Amino acid sequence: MNQAIRELQSLESLSKEDRWVNNLHPLVKLFVTALFLVLTVSFDKYNLAGLLSMAVYPLVTFTIADLSFADALKRLRYVLPIVCVVGIFNPFFDRDIVMQVGSLAVSGGVLSMLTLMGKAILTVLAGYLLIATTSMERICLGLRMLHVPSLLVTEILLIYRYLTVLLKETRRVTNSYALRAPGQKGIHISAWGSLAGLLLLRSMDRAERLYESMQIRGFHGEFYTGRQESMKKADWIYLAVWTAVLCALRFLPLTAVLGGWIA
């Protein structure tokens, strides 16, 4: 839980920094991220070469945005287990040799496992890039411009707003439990209902106060945000350059041609 709070706060401050990439239009970054993700996962399961070349995008953008690869790769911990479970068996089932590197024979299974891991790493990096350079408010602004209903966007903003508040409250409650119950690994069954239940009731009361606070300030079910952002020249350039580069890496056999020259 401490880690979750820390992570939220570090992302929040990263996204608020005044850097060139941060100031790009949120829609542009959403689009480039989505394009990258789609193109990356669309590679065939044996196409490690093509996949490797896609790493150009995170390499360049992380450098421009001055982000840390280490922080981004730590985020692999949630997705890696399931990806491993799914991929680890490939070498056992697919034993056909598809590649010969010197004396080393690489089977299809190994290649497809590596490709899968590569996809996991690249997609996680791209996700980090988006959220570390774009604040939640701006992502939601982008969602509004994509005509996602305001009901949903407002609710997402509120979840985000109260996440840290409730995480800290939960931490206080579990800490106070742990202090009075040394040696227990989690919440004892006798307190299952009351501990989380009280937290729930307090949250409901908070929602009630929140609603009151909205009401006395003229709320009638609709959030108005004044800001509208328009695309600037830099936005168009960023969009055009990455669309071109990513499509070229995906569709043109660049790596094979280049490798052919050398090999």
Added chain:
Amino acid sequence: MHMADALVAPAVAGCMYACSTAAAAYSVHKVRLEDDAKKIPVMGVMGAFVFSAQMINFAIPGTGSSGHLCGGMMLSALLGPYAGFLTMIGVLLIQCLFFADGGLLALGCNIWNMAFYGCFIGALCIWRPIMKGGATKKKITIASILGCVLTLQLGALSVAIETLLSGITELPFAGFVGTMQPIHLAIGLVEGLITAAVLCFVHEARPELLWGTEESDEKGRFSFGATVGILAAAALVIGGGVSLLASSDPDGLEWSMEKVPGTAELEAEGAVYSAASGIQEATAFLPDYAFQNSESALGTTVSGIVGALMVLVVCVAACLLFRFFKRKKAEA
């Protein structure tokens, strides 16, 4: 349970996004109809609550491990299917953006696997029928456990199907399902118990907070017993049946889908699979560059990887130079 971006093919991701979007649009419509401005703050705070409550470790008696709360069922019981579903979307989006749990591309799948089953099936098919005629502790416990088990089974099955359709694993469907379902049966039972404990507490303290528990004289189509019976049977079929079927073959892992004749359900899935791979082939750009058969592609692969590595080396060098000069400039 969260699908990762790497596990889904674009066609599968797109298809699941479409399904989830449809369910979301319907939910937005339904919530707007209720015209209750208070719903919005309640959804926001409850989303944050579920998020943080899922981080609490509940010790499972007799074992060294711990379990967690089931978000979908919890929200169903508090907000009903539509508001609950929208809240789960928010929770899943923030999980994927801030904690890389799941992924942006797989978000459509995750919404379906967790939020749709948890809220729509959980609230409409389980919670409401069982709560007909007022809530009691016993009913809440049964509904929570049944709901968690059933929705998790459905979710796990969907994860397996989506992974398979994406064609990234050599793992036979049966083997995958055979591991996923029993694991999630256990998880579902524990999550159900924890969720039941919390909901029973709420029922005692503030019964009006629970959704769909108003006492009404109206007779349901099924009696309480019948409803529970039907649902339990459904849970058994999906949970037990599929995993039994999967593990009935001693070499479960070698068991591939084409070899199983006569199972209508699985054949249908086979059809879906071939249809989906057909779509994928049609949408796969430059199919002859992708490795259709590995034999002829042998040469291309090696030179391709060499080329890719070259690109990366140049790129890394350029990036290092960039950072170096930037630092110099900052120092100067």
Added chain:
Amino acid sequence: MSHIHINLDHVTFSYGKGQPVLNDLCLSAAEHDSIGIIGANGVGKSTLLKLLVGLELPDQGEIRIEEIPLKKQTLQKIREKIGYVFQDSESQLFMTTVEEDVAFAPRNYGLPEEEVSRRVDAALKRVHIEHLKGKSIYRLSGGEKKLVSIATILSMTPDIILMDEPSVALDPQNRRNLIHIIREFEHLKMIASHDLDFIWDTCERTILMNDGRIVWDGPTEEIMRNEKLLTENGLELPLSLSRR
């Protein structure tokens, strides 16, 4: 003669079917008054404030705000004139940045964007936190949150400001700063608190409540020195006096 802004006429209120929390309350307050509401926990101070902004409606009796009777139909109009600062700033501030939150009310009242931004700047200036404008709510300290929540109601340009326990959880410096700011306000102020020193520093008139009724109503100076009356109603002399 100054204008009567708040008028409560035999107001009774209870939550659900329970004991009345407010019992046959009569009260009036004029323009530029500064009124402290004191009393032990649970005597109905917060409830009284909630009734004044129409978050709860009285069971019996009538409330008039600037001559307008408070009813469901008039709520919108009344809430433009009366601002309420919650005890818990965390629940009051629900947008993500200070600017967005302060702009929330003016936008809801449909003001044009230039006017909204003018009001935001004016409200922030009023509580001396112009520098916090672009900051995230989570990055604020407790004292800053309190000032921002005051700014969020100032942007509605109300005539009346209600505050519930404004000094709770503030450090001495923030507390002094808040006193200073409140004293600058020319609005009609009502402050509910059991921090008697705070009331003494900010209010000229004080109402002592007990059991849903007004026990005493008069100049602050007088009640603060009346140890007997205070102890009878579950309170103690202000610290600044008892120290001596």
